[in-house]
Amino acid sequence: MPQDTAPVLFDRRLLRVRQQRARQQGAAMFLLDRVAEELAERLLAVLRDFAVAADIGTPGDALRNALADRAGRLAHVDLPDNGSEPLPLPPQSIDLAVSALALQFVNDLPGVLAQIRRALKPDGLLMAALIGGDTLTELRQSFAAAEAELEGGVSPRVAPFADLRDIGALLQRAGFALPVTDVDPIVVRYDNAFALMQDLRRMGATNVLVERRRMPTRRATMLRMAEIYGERFSDSDGRIRATFDIVWLSGWAPHQSQQQPLKPGSAKASLAEAVRRQGK
16 A cells, blocks of 8 residues: 655745745844753753754754853754655764754654654654644734735745644654653834735744745735734734744653653552542
């Protein structure tokens, strides 16, 4: 039977072009720098050494610089443009896999997580952060309202992002033990919507959806979008808010030393009995 293939949502070749252009023009690194520092701090709480580590797809050097003293050898691994291409990581070859703000643009995230899981040695750790949740919800709503008003329809402009529950389920599906997810909402303020969009270009994070609109946006639509954004999502000083939800995830390659869940039926007292005793 033919194998299921993941839908191609993102034009990853275009993503690479835009990230390269952002670097040449002076990339906006504040989100990535913050995430790299946070990831390094989170690893400090893990009381073990990582001799061989892989950075999966993180743009730039911020993460590798932050982890320079934390891993013995840290190699960069590019994410494939084609979702069916494997990561260049042999099975059980690394102790640690990290990634910062890259996995949100993967066409086959379940497949990539499964490959990372296979590449980890037993009791190896994956720790990553990606854009998710309600990221750029203000921009999405403002564009939708402007297009519906002026053009009679809505085109896809902001990528669909996975939420916390989705990521937790994907970690379990990929075979990770002790999966943990949490979200860190970051609100950034701008003078106007055009300043936000300029920053998105300098992050290399503008629209790379395969189904994106190919025609330039009408000037009237852009101006109306910015007006709606200011009306709905501005503070008392007139500056607008932009939400970036950073979804954190971690999981371990299974090992016999890890805490194991109880087998069904192994409890020595029933829930009903526990409730009855507590009520006395």
